[in-house]
Amino acid sequence: MAxxxxxxxxxxxxxxxxxxxIRLSSVTRVFGAGDAVVTALDDLSLAFAxxxxxxxxxxxxxxxxxxxxCAAGLDRPTSGSVLLGGADLTTLGESxxxxxxxxxxxxxxxxxxxxxxxTAQQNVAxxxxxxxxxxxxxxxRDVLARVGLADRARHRPxxxxxxxxxxxxxxxxxxxxxxxxxxxxxxxxLDSATGxxxxxxxxxxxxxxxxxxxxxxxxxxxxxxxxxxxFLADGRLIGDLRSPTAEAVAARMARASRAGAGxx
Numbered sequence: 343m344a345x346x347x348x349x350x351x352x353x354x355x356x357x358x359x360x361x362x363x364i365r366l367s368s369v370t371r372v373f374g375a376g377d378a379v380v381t382a383l384d385d386l387s388l389a390f391a392x393x394x395x396x397x398x399x400x401x402x403x404x405x406x407x408x409x410x411x412c413a414a415g416l417d418r419p420t421s422g423s424v425l426l427g428g429a430d431l432t433t434l435g436e437s438x439x440x441x442x443x444x445x446x447x448x449x450x451x452x453x454x455x456x457x458x459x460x461t462a463q464q465n466v467a468x469x470x471x472x473x474x475x476x477x478x479x480x481x482x483r484d485v486l487a488r489v490g491l492a493d494r495a496r497h498r499p500x501x502x503x504x505x506x507x508x509x510x511x512x513x514x515x516x517x518x519x520x521x522x523x524x525x526x527x528x529x530x531x532l533d534s535a536t537g538x539x540x541x542x543x544x545x546x547x548x549x550x551x552x553x554x555x556x557x558x559x560x561x562x563x564x565x566x567x568x569x570x571x572x573f574l575a576d577g578r579l580i581g582d583l584r585s586p587t588a589e590a591v592a593a594r595m596a597r598a599s600r601a602g603a604g605x606x
Contacts, residue, residue: 371408388409390413396570397568398571399591415434415442455511463495464482482517489512508540562592
């Protein structure tokens with residue numbers, strides 16, 4: 343994990359910032375104008391510790407995907423700051439932001455987004471080629487081996503199962519060795535057994551390689567693989583659960599639905 347662990351005395355602000363992979367401070371994201379204005383994120387402050395696995399949950403329209411996109415530099419907040427290490431993503435020009443995303447951030451989508459005409463190996467190597475780098479001979483194969491697909495390198499997406507395609511997508515996100523891996527409903531298009539395999543792999547990446555992962559999900563079973571679950575409603579943080587179980591996550595979500603945001 344980046345930085346040092348805090349001892350008995352409270353951590354300083356500098357210590358906490360070193361330990362945070364991503365920090366959002368007073369982030370607001372507004373869409374539209376006038377009567378059509380929608381506030382997707384409302385003065386949200388939230389940090390994700392380096393080497394941790396965080397799940398983000400909340401009802402439809404709570405701001406989960408907007409949070410992920412702002413944190414990953416795919417969207418710019420209306421106000422506030424997003425810090426990746428010492429870099430404030432909100433102040434970077436488009437070219438520098440694009441380069442930072444390629445080099446330091448990985449993103450995995452529910453729909454895989456693989457190019458059907460390319461092999462698994464070619465799909466994985468694509469981020470390096472887009473960055474103007476020629477992949478080493480074994481670079482893409484090594485990352486495929488990490489996700490258990492060394493023997494599928496020459497297969498195209500149409501020749502792979504849904505779970506295998508998602509693992510290729512994860513390998514593609516990992517090839518640049520990102521500081522943070524963001525995943526938007528990564529098991530949403532998978533059956534329960536295959537989703538379990540993908541979640542187990544993500545958990546191992548955190549435990550064995552200290553990868554930082556932030557995952558949006560609607561599934562309490564998926565959230566239970568995380569170290570921490572944060573709950574959103576109306577663009578605000580309404581709850582924070584450490585060492586979650588599926589039952590505890592489901593209970594939090596049910597209480598919030600029955601009694602409103604304050605119940606979390």
